[in-house]
Amino acid sequence: MSITEGDVAIRLRGVEKRFAGATQPAVTSLDLEIPRGQIVTFVGPSGCGKTTTLKMINRLIEPTAGSIEVLGRNVGSMKKPELRRQIGYVIQQIGLFPHRTIAANIATVPKLVGWDKRRVAERVDELVELVGLDREMLQRYPSELSGGQQQRVGVARALAADPPILLMDEPYSAVDPIVRGRLQDELLALQRRVNKTIVVVTHDIDEAIKLGDRVVLFEVGGVVAQQGPPGDLLAAPASPFVEEFLGRERGLKRLSLLTVADADLTTGWTVEAATPSSEAVEVMRANGLEWIAVRDDNRLLGWVWLDDVAAVTRAGDAPLHEFRAHVTPSTPLREALDGIVTSQTRVAVVIDEGRYLGMLTIADISESVGRGTG
Numbered sequence: 001m002s003i004t005e006g007d008v009a010i011r012l013r014g015v016e017k018r019f020a021g022a023t024q025p026a027v028t029s030l031d032l033e034i035p036r037g038q039i040v041t042f043v044g045p046s047g048c049g050k051t052t053t054l055k056m057i058n059r060l061i062e063p064t065a066g067s068i069e070v071l072g073r074n075v076g077s078m079k080k081p082e083l084r085r086q087i088g089y090v091i092q093q094i095g096l097f098p099h100r101t102i103a104a105n106i107a108t109v110p111k112l113v114g115w116d117k118r119r120v121a122e123r124v125d126e127l128v129e130l131v132g133l134d135r136e137m138l139q140r141y142p143s144e145l146s147g148g149q150q151q152r153v154g155v156a157r158a159l160a161a162d163p164p165i166l167l168m169d170e171p172y173s174a175v176d177p178i179v180r181g182r183l184q185d186e187l188l189a190l191q192r193r194v195n196k197t198i199v200v201v202t203h204d205i206d207e208a209i210k211l212g213d214r215v216v217l218f219e220v221g222g223v224v225a226q227q228g229p230p231g232d233l234l235a236a237p238a239s240p241f242v243e244e245f246l247g248r249e250r251g252l253k254r255l256s257l258l259t260v261a262d263a264d265l266t267t268g269w270t271v272e273a274a275t276p277s278s279e280a281v282e283v284m285r286a287n288g289l290e291w292i293a294v295r296d297d298n299r300l301l302g303w304v305w306l307d308d309v310a311a312v313t314r315a316g317d318a319p320l321h322e323f324r325a326h327v328t329p330s331t332p333l334r335e336a337l338d339g340i341v342t343s344q345t346r347v348a349v350v351i352d353e354g355r356y357l358g359m360l361t362i363a364d365i366s367e368s369v370g371r372g373t374g
């Protein structure tokens, strides 16, 4: 791992936690660096020490040994309120205060640290918009909101005092899969706006892969089995444990992380619309093509059948068919693959702001996924 000094938001060195009476440590000699401005996901089987590690970062649990630094300072030497102002915390099962209104829930930390009424009210307004809640919900109580809405309140509350760091423990475990997917998308969109350092604990590997710039996969005892960008874990699992935890469809999971820009495109067979059809037919026959793409300079007009070209004067005079699968460099390869297998020509055309860049075939996709897997 090569993170330079100033870029580390949270650093754990030789951290250990032994609970009284336990035979095995919950966390064993853990070294970890969480880069600033990234989302890092902690994933692993139940009881592997994810929550314990998170709680040691904001000192809800004190480590038995080792040191933890947050933004360059040892947390042991910081006053807890000071530390908590740096760290927003979304606890397992959301944990809103049931007898406080939504507005009062969100305002918890700003009030605690002594903001005046007006500043608190303004901040609550801002947060409601940021996490996508309706203002009319502010005077309701948590039980009067859906699970997904409560979760958004939990995030708003954690962000209230604008901490640089956000710790989230199984934030989406209480909501159904559809809402979960939406909340995950919202978190990614939110992160593009707020650019925090975020640690998300989950036991769902797909969630860890989707959300994490980096994934830390734990084994029981708080031991890191492997960490890195999700694509690296999927491409080269470090042990049978990791491989098993990553589960089935590793190839497809990688496809959803890679984009068209990661693949080497095929130039594809194309002719200019003005090309004499005899010439186009010759090219097609020489290369065993049944169809060919027709372009007008940088623009792709569509594709034509060999037989149709043979019957006209210029390639562009033949009946044009539209390419069904259009992708851009930022399209995930998984989506591009879907387009390819459902199109007649078995290729996706890659267009960037109207400009034709090339074609993508299943072979190109396999090639880019196969790279690095040995």
Ligand SMILES: Nc1ncnc2c1ncn2[C@@H]1O[C@H](COP(=O)(O)OP(=O)(O)OP(=O)(O)O)[C@@H](O)[C@H]1O
Binding pocket: 019, 020, 022, 026, 044, 045, 046, 047, 048, 049, 050, 051, 052, 053, 203
């Ligand atoms: N207060 C405690 N006293 C004793 N043992 C504890 C305490 N809290 C946690 N443990 C133990 O420490 C280990 C790690 O627990 P932790 O809550 O960190 O796991 P986790 O990875 O968050 O699991 P889950 O996915 O189920 O939430 C477990 O074996 C647990 O039983």
Ligand SMILES: [Mg+2]
Binding pocket: 050, 051, 052, 092
């Ligand atoms: Mg836990």
